[in-house]
Amino acid sequence: MQANTAGAVIRALWGQQCARLPRIAEKAHELGWSFPVPFLCECSHIHCFARVELTLEAYDELRAHRQRYLTAPRRHEVAGAFVIEQEETFAFAEKLHAGD
Numbered sequence: 762m763q764a765n766t767a768g769a770v771i772r773a774l775w776g777q778q779c780a781r782l783p784r785i786a787e788k789a790h791e792l793g794w795s796f797p798v799p800f801l802c803e804c805s806h807i808h809c810f811a812r813v814e815l816t817l818e819a820y821d822e823l824r825a826h827r828q829r830y831l832t833a834p835r836r837h838e839v840a841g842a843f844v845i846e847q848e849e850t851f852a853f854a855e856k857l858h859a860g861d
């Protein structure tokens with residue numbers, strides 16, 4: 762597989778996974794999970810598949826702000842965003858303007 766093709770496949774899979782995240786959270790709510798739920802890092806690195814665990818309450822708080830992203834801690838940057846919270850197991854980044 763050529764590099765361009767592999768990159769396109771990874772981006773397509775990544776897009777599918779990102780689309781599933783809200784459904785994962787919905788299902789976890791439906792099942793009444795109270796323990797941390799695994800999500801994928803939302804950093805800008807297309808080859809990153811880091812897993813980040815977050816409680817549903819923290820995930821809901823994150824999703825209440827469209828311009829915020831969930832990432833693994835340290836060196837998992839989102840282009841054009843600033844880290845607003847850094848914990849041992851996750852970080853939140855925020856863009857100043859939505860849609861950037």
Ligand SMILES: [Zn+2]
Binds near residue numbers: 802806832838
């Ligand atoms: Zn990452």
